[in-house]
Amino acid sequence: MRYYQSEAVETKDIKEGKIPTEKFRPKAKFAWSAGIAISRFLEELKNGKIIATTCSKCGRIMVPPRIYCEKCFKPADGWKYVKDTGVINTFSVSFLAADASRLKEPIVVAIINLDGASEGMGIVHRIEEYGDWREVKIGMKVKAVWKPPEERTGAITDIAYFKPIRE
Amino acid sequence: MFGKKRVAIVGAGVTLFRRNLKETGKELSYEAAKTALEVAGLELRDIKSVVMGSAPDAFDGVHMKGEYLADGAGAYHKPYTRVFVGGGTGVFTPLAGWWHVASGQFDTCLVVCEEKMSSCYPHPQYAFTTIFDPILERPIGMNLIWIFALEMNRYMHKHNIKKEDIALVSVKNKRNALDNPIAQLAANITVEDVLNSEIMAWPVQRLDVSPTSDGAAAVVLASEDVAKEVTDNPVWIDGVGWCIDSTHWTDRDLYYPDYVECAAKMAYKMAGIKNPPKEIDLAEPYDPFDYKELHHMEGLLLCKKGEAPKLTREGVTQRDGDLPTCPSGGLLGCGNPIAAAGLMKVCEIFWQLRGEAGKRQIPGDPRTGVAQAWGDLMQYGSVIVLRR
């Protein structure tokens, strides 16, 4: 085995400018078109509804919707509402925010398989009103909690979160 | 025979894996490439093509990283390509090198992988968030660790796997790394240490995860005629495979990596491997997280679905076990400069098959090894089978 020997420096020495470094923070801004399928999906969210597209060849009811079926590689040929209830397929209890900073209170994120969509198809969203995070379980039934209509903007966050359905 | 020419690895070189290495990415690429050329006994003028692998540009903060790294990778005035398939890049890059030579177009190809994750400071996590869908996923506040946590939880749930069994992978790989001079996080730790480490995103804890790293690795590929001229110990690339699954990751069952199986089957078919656990002597599956080694052992068909934790518990995957797995120390022990980490796994198989792995050398005269990397949004598998 042959390797090149060198050495590393401390992050704090970089921060404090003790070794030659150049710093830069990008200021690029973006505005993404939501596209054909997701624009309709977002408009429906504004109305408090979740919509899927369907493929008549494989029979899938696909959510998030797309204008093509990636398996059959043909146009999706219908729209169909699915329910705003579903089942937790998997979840995580995160003590980390998006920038890796530490959260005092954890947040729960889950893949939710939506009722009415094809088996195993769903979206990623937050879970709240769960009580103790240790009580969150795979297979748990959940329901969307919508923002009030006047606060909706046509975004995935028009669903504020999903909450467990207590039986 | 697949391709026009049989292809061998005739040289390999790596740098240290560390946070904040002093060298730039170009310098690291140069040092790894030069080391690999020296081992091969070749000069840059003998190299007919160059393939570079590096993961997201956002870590280095240099857009068009391929062109930025070209001089360091030895590409001056040569046919040159940079390839990128997320975390799968490190094993995919020698696959791209393979087709350069196997096609008959080039006798030799220099394959270099580099990653400088610490340039994005204090932490590259924020750069990672830009991999998510901008409309449906980023507004949820996605963190990279979440996708691993979601996958790990689904895998544990499906097979009723305990965290204790998964932690054994971290214990093994960090201990294996004690014998690897490039390693960043070699340590003797216990299962309890892993279980008591800080919760990042349940079920992922601090010691389940590989670190942020800088590093580079390189291999020299040669066609059969050139390989036999320059070395008595060529290591043959006998199988290559790669595959991608749907980007709609919330529509897939994450408990099993189908796409790794698809890539593995492609590579095994080419290598004529019918019974992977029997015919493969050692494996370097991608292990950025401890459960990923298990997940990938299953995708690589080295055991049945859900059986990898049992093999680990029984010691089968230890260096002196029947199927040594990550004898290098893996990403958990050596560090995770993404593309370089994947290619380091290929280098480890090269050293092990040549009997050059020093204190890490596995017993039993190994003849066949497999390395694998994984990436994009839990959807990419790249697999290479090496033989001597």
Ligand SMILES: [Zn+2]
């Ligand atoms: Zn279809």
